[in-house]
Amino acid sequence: MLAAVVNGFGGPERLELAEVPVPRPAAGQVRIRVVAAGLNPVDAGVRAGIFGGAGQRLGLGWDVAGQIDETGPEVTGWSRGDRVVGLHHGTVKPLGTHAEYAVLDATAVAAAPTAADDLAAASLPLAGLTAARAVEQLGLAPGASVLVTGAAGVVGGMAVQLATRAGLVVTALAGPGDEELVRSLGAAAFVPRGGAPAGPVDGVLDAAVLGGAALAPVRDGGVYVGLIPHHAPAAERGIRVEEQEVAADGELLAHLVSLVEEGALTLRVADVFPLAEVAKAHDRLATPGVRGRIILTA
Template sequence: MQAVVVDGFGGPEQIELVQVPVPQPGAGQVRVRVRAAGLNPVDGAVRVGVFGGAGQRLGFGWDVAGEIDGLGAGVSGWALSDPVVGLHYGPVKPLGTHAQYVVLDASAIAAAPSSADPVTAAALPLSGLTAARAVDLLGLAPGASVLVTGAAGVVGGLAVQLAARAGYAVTALAGADDEALVRTLGAAAFVPRGSAPAGPVDGVVDAAVLGAAALAHVRDGGVYVGLRPGDAPAAERGVRVVVQEVAADGEHLARLVALVDAGELTLRAGETFALAEAAKAHARLAEGGARGRIVLTVS
């Protein structure tokens, strides 16, 4: 099968499409025939060596949408050809979802949304679980005021929707041209990037990774939720500082799929590239400014 890998760190020119054996599912695992796979910022970080792995061949991809192609021993509740979405956790791995086939633990998958095609569905697993875990960590009462930074991004946009659904009064911080977008996602108020909300908020989901600059908008005794493990500002003024860490969680993913199919959660897939164009996709990712998740399609 074909898979996207790097044998050395650097720019998009390091990306290779290689032939590797089709992986075999072990006990408690499934093999998924990949139809679409999201390209996330974490993949760019893997490419440049942020997570280490020097001297190893590293694969890419956390998100997958496709159908079950093989069942390992002990797997129940799933059948061949079932359409699924899943999360392949881990930055340092020999193969990821940017391949024709991927093996996942059965506990890491959920039935794919019936209302979305594979390209759109591939924008859900990593971004959706990240946003949902962040909103859950707020732990505030309904009606509390919550600021979401980077609200027009894929994760930030999902966080806006989930926070509004949880009953929070959401203020979205994003680019000046993004007000209409974030309001359609459920933001009650808007703050253009570089400005401050009208007053302190009860909590912030810092999807833009602003750190101390975002924490400064939280009231004394409020809560700051970061999205990047190991990268959070120091607590001050009694503000509770927590950081979400995503995990492969098929049950939680299934709840998000249900929201998608109920029309309560909007997914945003952006530009698509064929698997053979992975280097071009990484170059586009590095440019920044994409609206919607970049997705690799697999034929």
């Protein structure tokens, strides 16, 4: 099968389409025939060598939507032909989901939403799980105020929706042209990039990775949740600083799928590329102002 890999770090020119053996599922795993896979900033980070792995062939891709092709021993509840979404966790791995087939733990997948096609469904796992875990880590009660930075991005946009659903009053920080978008996702207030909320907020969900700058609008004793491990700012003024680290979680993913089915969680696709044009997709990912997930089709 064909898979997108890197054998050396650098820009999109380092991407290769390699012919590799079709993987087989071990006990507790399923093999998915990939229909669509999301391209995330973490994939560009792997390609650039941010996460290490020098001297190894590294596979790319975390998000996947497709059909189960084979189940390994000890797998129950899934059958060949089931349409699923899943998260293939890991920055340093020989194969990811940017391939014709992917093997995931059965506990990492959920039934795909019937309300969305595979292209849209492939945008859900990483962004949705990240946003959901971050909103939970805020630990704020209904009625509390939260600032979501990067609110027009895929993760930030889902965080706006999930926080609003949890009863939080959301102020969205995004580009000056994004007000209509973030308000449509549920934001009660809007602040253009570089601005500040009218008053202190109880917490901030820092999807834009602003770091220390995002602490300024948080009240004393509030909470900050960052999305990248080991990148959180130092705590100050009694602010609780948390770091969210995403994990594969089929049960939580199934809950997010149910929200998609209800129309309570929006899936946004910015562009679609065939796997053969993976380098072009990485170029597109680097373009400022992408509003939605870039999808690769196998």
